[in-house]
Amino acid sequence: MADAGLTYGYFPGCSQKGSAREYEMSLLKVAGKLGIDLKEIDDWSCCGATSAHATNHRLANALAMRNMLLAEQQGLETLVAPCAACFNRLITTKAECRNHPESKKDVEELLSASVSNTTSILNVIDLFDKASNGLIGSGRVRDMKGLKAACYYGCLLVRPPELIDTDDSEQPDSMERIVKATGADVVEWNYRTECCGAAHSISRRDIVVDLSKRIIDDALMHGANVIIVACPMCHTNLDMRQRVMRRMYPSHKEIPVLYLTELIGLSLGFTESELGIDLHYIRFNMPNEIMNQTAQA
């Protein structure tokens, strides 16, 4: 998907500027190193993911389309949306406007502009899937061997199935391909696309803690020593909630949770603080083999 030297529109979404600051830090670092030019679209707004899509369908469509329209107006054919919820909202709105002219008309009226609806939308996996074949490999200064990664897709990244043609929604493997390119091992586990409870993150913390714990436990049971995610909500739930888990379940075993971009960043030689890994709740300790390797380099 991604080619060095091309300019992509970058739609951060709210979390990249707040709770998932390290996601943005690492994404921009990695993209810069790999020669992928990410241009933040000017004047971007909410994608409509939080409450809009459940409470006001038209507003949700208009919000998502507004950002795609900005990309279009700013001459950016492709828009990278690192947040899985943003990605999902954008592709869903795009498909709805493509399949239902009346929705498109409605959105155009709300935005007072005509929309060509041709912006292509990429998530982080799409962006790096192709790059992983060559770019990450050649730019790699650390072999991440020793990491046993459980790749967690969550509920949004490869869904809805009718709009995702790059991967299987139930048994995805595109993130694994990228992770393997960094040298890390991937583990086979069962909760790759299960719900972490993000929808109830604020209203029903008890549900969220239980759902997230099941995911973490399954990853541990299958021998993982790190969970890799590509979604700010997944990260919040899996990383931050582990403190609550420890309080509620004293036997809870912790496991660090990294963004995919952080893992790539590590393999490209960035330090943990450059990538914002030190901002996580659960500390990530680089395995010794990787540390030694760095010392030699």
Next chain:
Amino acid sequence: MKIGVFICHCGENISRTVDCPRVAETCEKIPGVEFSIDYKYMCSDPGQKLIKDAVEIHKLDAIVVGSCSPNMHERTFRSAAVAAGINPFLVEIANLREHCSWVHEDVESATQKAIELVRMAVEKVKRDKPLSKIKVPVTKRVLVIGGGIAGIQAALDVANAGYDVVLVEKEPSIGGHMSQLSETFPTLDCSQCILTPRMVEVNQHPRIKLLTYSEVEKIEGFIGNFKATIRKKARHINEDICSGCGQCVSKCPIKKKAFSSFEEGLAYRPAVYIPFPQAVPNIPVIDESVCTYYRNGKCGMCVKACDRQAIDFDQKDTMMVADVGAVIVATGYKLYSIGKQPLGSKYKGYGEYGYGKYKDVIDGLQFERIASASGPTSGEIKRPSDGKEPKKIVFIQCVGSRDPAKGISYCSKICCMYTAKQAMLFRHKVHDGEAYVFYMDIRAGGKMYEEFVRRAIEEDHVNYIRGRVSRIYEENGKYIVKGEDTIAGVPVNIDADMVVLASAMIPHDNAPGLAQKVGIPYDKYGFYNESHPKLKPVESTTAGVFLAGACNAPRDIPESVAMASAAASKAIILFSSDSLEREPVVARVNEDLCAGCFYCRKVCPFGAVEVRDIKDMNGVVYKEVAYINQGVCQGCGTCTATCLSKSIELAGFNNEEIFAEIAAL
């Protein structure tokens, strides 16, 4: 031309609202009408005699009958005309009953309309040309494509009726899926035991030419006169010499390179193999893709083992041509690919069930092999992963079927039954085992079918759970089946030792390819279309091509057999005379006018339009024109409306005739 007009009262059915004598009187004045009369029952014997006498007395050339619908009595009046010496196609019917007297109340307007209808018919009959039925010779031999139970039944029925059969099977042995089954529902009799005698009968029948490991390359021609080209794939064994002793098979050093497709991938087979012990013919095949000889020219263990020198590494595919009069397509089905979505497939797959990833998540046919006495476990229920006896099996119905989100909306029909059977077999063989079935609905329509399912539930204590399964994953050597019991309204988690998926029946991948070769239409899934869903269930829309079994839609064994016998009898009916007679309503090209644009070829639903070269005196081709094969044309006339130069005429309905009708309005 002298035309006679005969107006029928149909008792009072017509005369109640149509003034029949007035119609007859008025029509006598139409130019060309020599004689006109009305009568109470024109279709009765005296009525027909009236027509006959009038023809003789008035020397009539054509007749118009104003009566009931041609669908009722056109045939009657045509026969009457023939008896009077008039060509049957110089008879026109004006529909005065269904289209006039019965639907109108006002006598004046009905009578007026009746007069106009008769006038239209008179104008048409003036331009009608005498036609005679078309005779097409018949080759009394049937090509049966597919050697499963449907193909076997069809071949035996045709052969036993005394006609020759060419039976083509793409696999090395006939038998199809039925030979893989353990027991059959609802009687639980052994599938092999009832099938094998039929297979042997096919092989020994003097009228059946059996071509296994062969595929149909192309079919040309039309009803009664097909020419089929068949590719006989190289077995690398000389069939005439081989005695089927199996020495080569046991000596082959390649033991674990190729999976047996007969065992559904649950066992290996050597490079030279006989698919299963009861195979017909009992002759091995060498699989070039794994045989050492084809890689480095060495080995030859089989050659040494064979005391008849039947091994022939250099054997090539051969082509043969068969002239046949009818084709029976019985190519069967395959199972839905239930694993991860194969790229480019129109179906979504069931990644969430982990088929292909977990060894003990298997499909229905694999379970049949495990339960079969001749299977890889000799009929003991054992898990493929570790060979242990599973104590808890979950059966999931409708995997693929009735799930439009995954690409298939139809019901596969047999899964409810075979799942009940498999759960029952498991309970019979593993007495302390638990069987669970997830179902959407139970569809057990069929003789003794519902009783069979009840038996599974009530006597064999199979646990039926109404609901779908959302995910299967492995945990500590168990398969966690997460589903929902929609009757109790609770989520269900079952830790199973093995899971059996009743996956949908779908047509073979190459079904559309074969359909194009044979020239029959298929639906969006690739199932072959029948000509009429109720009244012509075994005829394809191409004359002379019949369908049997699961290539048409999901079918169980009794239905496939019934269809096969029906298809066979259709072929036999075709052979009951030496030539076929058919209505002469076919299109014909005026070669002088035809400009050779071949638009007609694009619109013809039957592929009846061929290219004919027109040569000058020196034999040089100076133009190409359309030619309509009279045996293939069904007479719809779409080509006539499409033709730009108006050079095609549909006999009996040509433009001149229709214009005359319009002009008579």
Next chain:
Amino acid sequence: MDNKEKHIENGWEPKIVAFVCNWCTYAGADLAGTSRLKYPANMKIIRVMCSGAVDPVFILKAFERGADGVLVSGCHPNDCHYNAGNFHARRRWDLFHALLDFAGIEKERLQFSWISASEGKKFADVVTKITNDIKMIGPFKGYQEMNRQFTTEFPEQEKEKLVQQCTEAEAVNG
């Protein structure tokens, strides 16, 4: 009072021609009869084997010969006795209908309908509807008029000249 109502008051009855396929609509019309349904007597049926065989020229001829309305009817999609004839009919009809509209001929004068052999009621309803529609629009003289003008007011040489001009224009354009 406008013209249309005048026509109806004068006792004018429209002439309607139906081109129907032998397998579905003709049989549907038969069923209307056997069911003793009632409909106006204005329509006369011309039977063809398939709706796919209905040439637009038939329709023009009908108008030329004084028809005020034309109905084309065949089997429902996917029910065609010949698999696909009715699809060709539909395509042809779509274009031709648009063309009539473009030429200023009221769309309602040419109607199209799928009527199966079991839809006797539908047949009766369609006939009633098209008859009422045509009664509302009034008689159709336009095509006859045009045809008459073309044949009487254009002498043979004029016609040839016209054809010549058209051919030249074509040559220039294309």
